Structure formats: structure tokens, C-alpha cells
Amino acid sequence: DTEVTQTPKHLVMGMTNKKSLKCEQHMGHRAMYWYKQKAKKPPELMFVYSYEKLSINESVPSRFSPECPNSSLLNLHLHALQPEDSALYLCASSQVRTSGRAINEQFFGPGTRLTVL
Amino acid sequence: AQKITQTQPGMFVQEKEAVTLDCTYDTSDQSYGLFWYKQPSSGEMIFLIYQGSYDEQNATEGRYSLNFQKARKSANLVISASQLGDSAMYFCAMREGLYGGFKTIFGAGTRLFVKA
Numbered sequence: 001d002t003e004v005t006q007t008p009k010h011l012v013m014g015m016t017n018k019k020s021l022k023c024e025q026h027m028g029h030r031a032m033y034w035y036k037q038k039a040k041k042p043p044e045l046m047f048v049y050s051y052e053k054l055s056i057n058e059s060v061p062s063r064f065s066p067e068c069p070n071s072s073l074l075n076l077h078l079h080a081l082q083p084e085d086s087a088l089y090l091c092a093s094s095q096v097r098t099s100g101r102a103i104n105e106q107f108f109g110p111g112t113r114l115t116v117l
Numbered sequence: 118a119q120k121i122t123q124t125q126p127g128m129f130v131q132e133k134e135a136v137t138l139d140c141t142y143d144t145s146d147q148s149y150g151l152f153w154y155k156q157p158s159s160g161e162m163i164f165l166i167y168q169g170s171y172d173e174q175n176a177t178e179g180r181y182s183l184n185f186q187k188a189r190k191s192a193n194l195v196i197s198a199s200q201l202g203d204s205a206m207y208f209c210a211m212r213e214g215l216y217g218g219f220k221t222i223f224g225a226g227t228r229l230f231v232k233a
Binding site: 110 | 224
């Protein structure tokens with residue numbers, strides 16, 4: 001299995017709703033990432049988990065709450081979002097290399113297109 | 118600070134011809150990795166090719182090759198024999214450090230259009 005899956009594919013939510021995005025991989029990767037991508041822009045890193053521990057938080061507002069319940073799953077909990085949070089949210093995973101030729105490419109999921117009304 | 122520059126917002130190429138997508142980078146690190154990703158309209162980012170800063174030979178993966186010129190800090194992607202399915206957004210990206218680094222920054226991207 002060489003894919004990253006994300007659910008849902010599309011999500012429309014109001015500013016008072018609480019929702020969650022889910023990401024799953026079964027490649028044995030121990031690093032997982034959340035990116036936000038606005039239209040016609042490159043992805044922007046939000047969070048990185050390494051061995052199920054939060055490794056990087058790129059000063060993301062607290063209305064986004066990540067969770068890594070196990071080595072295969074990554075969630076992004078959403079609460080009280082703003083319309084400007086509408087974007088494509090991409091999940092990715094990679095090996096964690098500490099020696100050898102560290103290609104360390106990230107495998108991306110298809111993304112969740114989020115619309116906040 | 119790291120920076121990736123892709124100066125071509127859009128490129129056109131005739132089917133079956135080769136095309137070069139430009140990428141320049143800036144970093145003060147000696148160890149770094151350079152990546153190219155393809156993003157079709159469906160949204161998924163697809164890894165294409167990797168070049169490590171200490172790799173002496175240019176990377177190749179099928180129809181993709183990376184023209185790595187370290188002194189010029191450029192890492193251009195060459196696609197040979199373009200196909201209609203190559204129409205997509207292409208991102209150049211860099212990760213500082215060769216081992217265990219997680220932070221990858223992306224260039225603004227180049228939209229490639231392949232004409233029949």
C-alpha cells in the first residue's frame with residue numbers, strides 16, 4: 001500500500017461548526033504533515049508529527065488542532081474557522097531517515113477541499 | 118533564509134517535445150535536498166525527482182531529469198517527450214539538511230500546458 005488517504009474529499013462548514021479532517025497511511029512512515037494550500041499558491045506547512053509527537057507547529061491559530069492517535073493516523077480538528085481558512089488541506093507522510101541517503105520524499109494524499117461559510 | 122524561485126508562471130510545450138522548468142534556490146546550508154512535485158487539477162502532489170546537494174550526478178527518473186548546477190544554485194526540471202498528461206502545476210521544493218529534516222519550502226510553481 002503506497003498511498004495516503006484523506007477524508008472527506010470536500011467539506012463545507014459554518015463558522016460555528018466543529019469538524020475533523022482525517023488522514024491515513026500504511027507505509028510505515030513515522031513523519032506526518034498537514035499543509036494548507038490556497039488557490040494558485042504553493043502548499044504551506046502547518047504541522048509535523050514525528051513518531052506521533054508534534055515536532056513542528058508553524059504558528060498556526062488554535063482553531064486548528066492536530067492529533068496523531070497512532071503511527072498511521074493523523075487528524076486535524078477544526079473549530080470556529082473563518083472564511084479565509086477555506087483552502088485545500090493536504091496531508092503527507094515520509095520516512096524519518098537518520099543515516100544513509102536521506103531522500104525523504106513526502107507522499108501526499110489527494111487533499112480535502114474546505115469551504116467555510 | 119531559504120528561498121525557492123520559479124520565474125515561469127506558465128509554460129506551453131508541444132506534445133512530444135522537451136521542456137525545461139526553471140528553479141533557483143538560496144540557502145546558506147551545505148547540506149540540502151531539492152525536490153520536484155507535480156500537482157494535477159485533482160489536487161494531489163506527486164513526487165517526481167530528488168537531488169541531494171552532495172550528489173555529483175544529475176538525477177534522472179524516466180522522462181524526468183534534474184539539471185543541477187550547484188554554483189549557480191539552480192535545479193531545473195527537464196521533461197522529455199511531453200505528453201498531454203503532463204499538463205499540471207509543477208513545484209520545486211527544498212529541504213535543508215540531508216538527515217531527518219522535515220521542513221520543506223515550495224516555490225510559487227509553474228503551470229505547464231501541453232498542446233496536442
